[in-house]
Amino acid sequence: MALIVQKYGGTSVGDLERIANVARKVAATKDRGDDVVVVVSAMAGETDRLIGLAKKVSPLPNEREMDVLLSTGEQVTIALLAMTLESMGYKARSYCGWQIPLVTDPAYGAARITAIKKEAILEDVKNGHIIVVAGFQGVDDKGSITTLGRGGSDTSAVAVAAALNADLCEIFTDVDGVYTTDPNITSKACKIRKIAYEEMLEMASAGAKVLYIRAVEFAMRYRVPVVVRSSFSDNDGTLVTEESSDMEKESVRAVTCNTKEAKITISGVEDKPGIASRIFSSLADANIVVDMIIQNASADGKTDISFTLPESDLQKGLEICGKFKEQLEATQISGASDIAKVSIIGLGMRSHSGVAAKMFTALSKEGINIEMISTSEIKISCVINQKYAELAVRTLHDVFELEKSC
Amino acid sequence: MALIVQKYGGTSVGDLERIANVARKVAATKDRGDDVVVVVSAMAGETDRLIGLAKKVSPLPNEREMDVLLSTGEQVTIALLAMTLESMGYKARSYCGWQIPLVTDPAYGAARITAIKKEAILEDVKNGHIIVVAGFQGVDDKGSITTLGRGGSDTSAVAVAAALNADLCEIFTDVDGVYTTDPNITSKACKIRKIAYEEMLEMASAGAKVLYIRAVEFAMRYRVPVVVRSSFSDNDGTLVTEESSDMEKESVRAVTCNTKEAKITISGVEDKPGIASRIFSSLADANIVVDMIIQNASADGKTDISFTLPESDLQKGLEICGKFKEQLEATQISGASDIAKVSIIGLGMRSHSGVAAKMFTALSKEGINIEMISTSEIKISCVINQKYAELAVRTLHDVFELEKSC
Numbered sequence: 001m002a003l004i005v006q007k008y009g010g011t012s013v014g015d016l017e018r019i020a021n022v023a024r025k026v027a028a029t030k031d032r033g034d035d036v037v038v039v040v041s042a043m044a045g046e047t048d049r050l051i052g053l054a055k056k057v058s059p060l061p062n063e064r065e066m067d068v069l070l071s072t073g074e075q076v077t078i079a080l081l082a083m084t085l086e087s088m089g090y091k092a093r094s095y096c097g098w099q100i101p102l103v104t105d106p107a108y109g110a111a112r113i114t115a116i117k118k119e120a121i122l123e124d125v126k127n128g129h130i131i132v133v134a135g136f137q138g139v140d141d142k143g144s145i146t147t148l149g150r151g152g153s154d155t156s157a158v159a160v161a162a163a164l165n166a167d168l169c170e171i172f173t174d175v176d177g178v179y180t181t182d183p184n185i186t187s188k189a190c191k192i193r194k195i196a197y198e199e200m201l202e203m204a205s206a207g208a209k210v211l212y213i214r215a216v217e218f219a220m221r222y223r224v225p226v227v228v229r230s231s232f233s234d235n236d237g238t239l240v241t242e243e244s245s246d247m248e249k250e251s252v253r254a255v256t257c258n259t260k261e262a263k264i265t266i267s268g269v270e271d272k273p274g275i276a277s278r279i280f281s282s283l284a285d286a287n288i289v290v291d292m293i294i295q296n297a298s299a300d301g302k303t304d305i306s307f308t309l310p311e312s313d314l315q316k317g318l319e320i321c322g323k324f325k326e327q328l329e330a331t332q333i334s335g336a337s338d339i340a341k342v343s344i345i346g347l348g349m350r351s352h353s354g355v356a357a358k359m360f361t362a363l364s365k366e367g368i369n370i371e372m373i374s375t376s377e378i379k380i381s382c383v384i385n386q387k388y389a390e391l392a393v394r395t396l397h398d399v400f401e402l403e404k405s406c
Numbered sequence: 407m408a409l410i411v412q413k414y415g416g417t418s419v420g421d422l423e424r425i426a427n428v429a430r431k432v433a434a435t436k437d438r439g440d441d442v443v444v445v446v447s448a449m450a451g452e453t454d455r456l457i458g459l460a461k462k463v464s465p466l467p468n469e470r471e472m473d474v475l476l477s478t479g480e481q482v483t484i485a486l487l488a489m490t491l492e493s494m495g496y497k498a499r500s501y502c503g504w505q506i507p508l509v510t511d512p513a514y515g516a517a518r519i520t521a522i523k524k525e526a527i528l529e530d531v532k533n534g535h536i537i538v539v540a541g542f543q544g545v546d547d548k549g550s551i552t553t554l555g556r557g558g559s560d561t562s563a564v565a566v567a568a569a570l571n572a573d574l575c576e577i578f579t580d581v582d583g584v585y586t587t588d589p590n591i592t593s594k595a596c597k598i599r600k601i602a603y604e605e606m607l608e609m610a611s612a613g614a615k616v617l618y619i620r621a622v623e624f625a626m627r628y629r630v631p632v633v634v635r636s637s638f639s640d641n642d643g644t645l646v647t648e649e650s651s652d653m654e655k656e657s658v659r660a661v662t663c664n665t666k667e668a669k670i671t672i673s674g675v676e677d678k679p680g681i682a683s684r685i686f687s688s689l690a691d692a693n694i695v696v697d698m699i700i701q702n703a704s705a706d707g708k709t710d711i712s713f714t715l716p717e718s719d720l721q722k723g724l725e726i727c728g729k730f731k732e733q734l735e736a737t738q739i740s741g742a743s744d745i746a747k748v749s750i751i752g753l754g755m756r757s758h759s760g761v762a763a764k765m766f767t768a769l770s771k772e773g774i775n776i777e778m779i780s781t782s783e784i785k786i787s788c789v790i791n792q793k794y795a796e797l798a799v800r801t802l803h804d805v806f807e808l809e810k811s812c
Contacts, residue, residue: 016462050482056422057486058493065492068500069485072478076456079475080463086471087464094474098504099549120549143505143526 002167003125004029007039007135007157011174012231013077014044016084022231023084025172030090030130037121037131037164039157040081042073063108067137067147071097074134074153082132092130095121097137097145102156104138104146111138111146113155113218116163133160151212158215162222169219169226170237171211176230177238178203178210180402181255186394190406192253193236196243199253199345202379206343207258216240243347251352252400257393258341259386261291262314263371264307266321268331271303275328279305282320288313292341292374292381306372308383311337339371340389343381344396356380362399368392408573409531410435413445413541413563417580418637419483420450422490428637429490431578436496436536443527443537443570445563446487448479469514473543473553477503480540480559488538498536501527503543503551508562510544510552517544517552519561519624522569539566557618564621568628575625575632576643577617582636583644584609584616586808587661592800596812598659599642602649605659605751608785612749613664622646649753657758658806663799664747665792667697668720669777670713672727674737677709681734685711688726694719698747698780698789708737712778714789717743745777746795749787750802762786768805774798 006029008022022038029036050069054061061069078094085092100121104111121131135153138146148155154171161169176191178200183189195203197220204213210228219226219240229237247253269275276295283290293307309317318335325333342363349355359380363370368391372383384392397403412435414428428444435442456475460467467475484500491498506527510517527537541559544552554561560577567575582597584606589595601609603626610619616634625632625646635643653659675681682701689696699713715723724741731739748769755761765786769776774797778789790798803809 016459019463053422053482053486054489057425057489061489062492062498065485065488065498065500068488068502069482072481072485075478075481076459076475079471079478080459082474083460083463083467083471086468092468092471094471096474096551145502 001033001035003035003037003164005037005039005157005161005164005166005169006172007153007170008041008172008231009153009174010041010044010047012172013040013081016080019077019080019084023081023088025231026085026130027088027090035125037125037133037160037166038081039133039135039153039160040074040077041135041153043077046073046076064144067108067145070147071134071137071145074136078132078134085130085132090130091128092132093124094132094134096134098139098143100133102138102159104140104148106140106142106144106146108146110149111140113138113148113159116159118163121164151215154212154215155218158218158224158226161224162218166224169224171226171228172231173210173228174230174232175210176233176235177228178208178240178254180253180405181393181397182257185257185390186397188397188403190403192238192406194239194241194247195253196247196347197240198243198378199347200240202343202345202376203254203256206256206345206379206381207260207341208254208256211240248348248351250346250405251348251355252344252346252402253348253405254345255393255396255400255402256343256345257389259389260311261308261339261341262311262335262337263339263383264309264314264317264321264333264335266305266328266330266333268302269305269328271301276305279321279324282324283309283317286316286320288317288320292372292383294372294374308339308341308372338386339383340386340392341381341383342389342392342396343379344400345379347378349378349380358399359396362395363392366391366395407439407441409441409443409570411443411445411563411567411570411572411575412578413559413576414447414578414637415559415580416447416450416453418578419446419487422486425483425486425490429487429494431637432491432536433494433496441531443531443539443566443572444487445539445541445559445566446480446483447541447559449483452479452482470550473514473551476553477540477543477551480542484538484540491536491538496536497534498538499530500538500540502540504545504549506539508544508565510546510554512546512548512550512552514552516555517546519544519554519565522565524569527570557621560618560621561624564624564630564632567630568624572630575630577632577634578637579616579634580636580638581616582639582641583634584614584646584660586659586811587799587803588663591663591796592803594803594809596809598644598812600645600647600653601659602653602753603646604649604784605753606646608749608751608782609660609662612662612751612785612787613666613747614660614662617646654754654757656811657752657754657761658750658808659752659754659811660750661799661802661806661808662749662751663795665795666717667714667745667747668717668741668743669745669789670715670720670723670727670739670741672711672734672736672739674708675711675734677707682711685727685730688730689715689723692722692726694723694726698778698787700778700780714745714747714778744792745789746792746798747787747789748795748798748802749785750806751785753784755784755786764805765802768801769798772797772801
C-alpha cells in the first residue's frame, strides 16, 4: 500500500464531466489499495476570468487582494471534486492552502513555500479519506492568502508529496509524457521513458513547458519520484527520477526550443569593472529575469554585451538600458525579438566528447548562424534567428538520433 | 469619530460598476472621519450559479464541501471591493470568515456564530485600513469552512458590529427601509422611521424579508443600533433600536403577509397526552420548522390538530403525518398550500385594548374567513384563504391608519 500524490491541471478539471473523469481515476487508485492525495488547479479559463475582473478594476490590482481573488479558482475545484468522490461513495475531504497549512513567504503572486504541515492530512488519510488539495495557493505567517505563480499547482503537488513522504507524485496533464522534442515540430519526437531530475530541470529552464522549473527543483531536492502522464488516457508516462548508470548511454536526451525570448545588445561599452553589475542590477530591480549573458572580449578597450530576456520584457529592458547609454558611452543599444534559443540536453554530455562540435557543425551545414552560445555541464544552448527554429530542432533531433533513444 | 459597520447585499455588489458605487459610499464614510468595516455578500447570481454546479454533481451534495464551494462567492467580492478601494487610494484589507476568525458550530449550511475575534480587525482599523469582511461565512473549531444560511450576511454584519462594539450597523439593501407593509400591495405603505427590535423581530418572523430573524436577534441581544437603507440612494432609512416611550403611541406599527406557508390538518385524533409530542418530534427530526399550531378543544374525546409549515415542506410533512395516521386513529390528514398568514405587529398592543377585536371585525366585514389565529404580546396573526391576502393587508393598513404613522 503506497501513498500517492496525483496532480490534475486546469484542462483535466475543465468541466463537471472532466472532474467526474478525474474522480474515477482517483477512485481507481484508491480501489487498488493505495492512499491518494489529489492536488488540483482551477477549472480551465477560471483564472483568466478572475484576472479579467481584476484588470477591469485596476491595471495594477492590489497584489494581496489579487491572491484572495485568484485562490477562489482552486477552491471551487476542490469542493466539486470532493463532492463528486463523496457522491460515488468515497470518503473525501478538501483542503485549501491555509487549511493544510501550506506556509509561504508573503510574496503575493509568486510566493515560495517555506513549510507544509503534514499532520492534519495524514490523520485524514489514516481515517480512509481521499484528500483533495487546492494547488497554487498557500498562506503566509500573518494569515494572508498567497499564490505561487505560474506552474504553482505542479509545485504544490511535488511539495506536498515531499512533505508527506509520498511514494510517488503523478502529474496528470494534457500530454502523455516528456518528449525528446515538441512533437508539433517533428513527427520523429518520441516519449522519454525515464529522465533524470537534472535533465528535466535543464529542459524546463530551456523552455519545455511540460513541468515547471520550481516543481522539478522541489522533486530533485527532496528526491520525489515524479511521473508525468495524460489525464485522458492510461498510457505510461515519463518517470522523472534520480540519475542512474544507464542514463549516460545516450549523449543527448532531448532538444528544446524557446521562441519567447528576446535579445538586447549594448555595443561599444567601455571595458571596465562594474559596468555589467550596474546594468544587471537595474534589470533585476525591475524584476526582469535575464537568461543568457555574453560579453565579447575586447581589443580596443571597448566591448559588446548581449543578453536574452523574456520577449514581454523587451521594451522595459530597452528603456532601462537606454538610461545607461550616456554613462556607459555605448555606441548603440539594440533589441531583437525574432530569436530562438535551441538547446540540447543530456547527462551523457559529461562522458561523450564532441557533442558541442557536432551541434555547431549540424547547424552550420543547414546555413544557420549561431548568435549566442551558452553551456552548462549537461546543456548547450544556441541563440539563432527565429525563422530557423524548427529546422534547427529537426536537424539536431536527427543528428543525435533521438528517435532511437525511446 | 465613530466605528461603523456597513453591509451590502448581493444586488448592491452585482457587478463591477455597483462594486465601484459601494466603494464610493464606503470611502465617503471614511472621508467623514469614521472608521468603516464593510461586510459583503456574493455578487448577485453567483451563489445560485455555484449551487447549480453542485446540484449537477449530486442532488444532495456533501454539506462540508458545499460550504467550501459557496464561500468562494463572498471571497470574490471582498477581493474586488478591497482592490477597488486600494485603486482609489484608500488602504483596504479583506477578511474571509476564517481570517477574522468568525467561529461557528459545525452545522454546515446553517452554522451558528459562537465567537468573533476582534483583535486583528481592530489592529488594521487602527492603522487606517478599511476592512472588507466576507459575510455569510465562518470557520468551525476544526478549521472547516462553514456558511450561515439564509440572511447570513446580515447576521455576519450585526455580529461583527456587536463584537467590535461598533456605533452603528448600516444594512444597505435594494429597498430604502422598513415599510408599514409591502408597497407592492398598497400605495399607502410608508417607511417607518424608527422601530423597536421586538417589533422588527416579529415582522421578520411574520414574513417581512427586509431583515433576517437571526440578524435582528443578534442586534437585540447585543443592543446594536441597525439602520436599514438603500444602497442606490442617500435617503434616510429605518432605525432599528431599543424600545422608547414614544413607540407605544400607535397600537399597530406594521402589517405583514406571508403566502409561502402551507397548512396540515389531522382530524379525529384521540385526545390523549403524548400525541402532539410524537408528531412534532418527527417533523423536527426532518428539519421541518412548524410555525402556528392549533389544537381544537374536543367534546367526544377526539380532537383536530392544525399547523402551518413552509410551503416547500408540505409534501414531506404530509408523508411524516401519514405514517402516524393508524397509530393516531386519525380520520383524515389533509394539506393546503393556498393559505396566507396576515399579521399586525406593534408594541402599542400592550397598552391599547381591543386591537384583536378590531382586526377580526375588519376582516369579517370584507367576508374574509379566519382559519387559524395565533397571538404574541405584540403580534396577532390570522391564517386566511390566500386569494384574500392583498385585500386583508389593505383593509388592516386602512383600519389601523398606518399611513398616518410615518
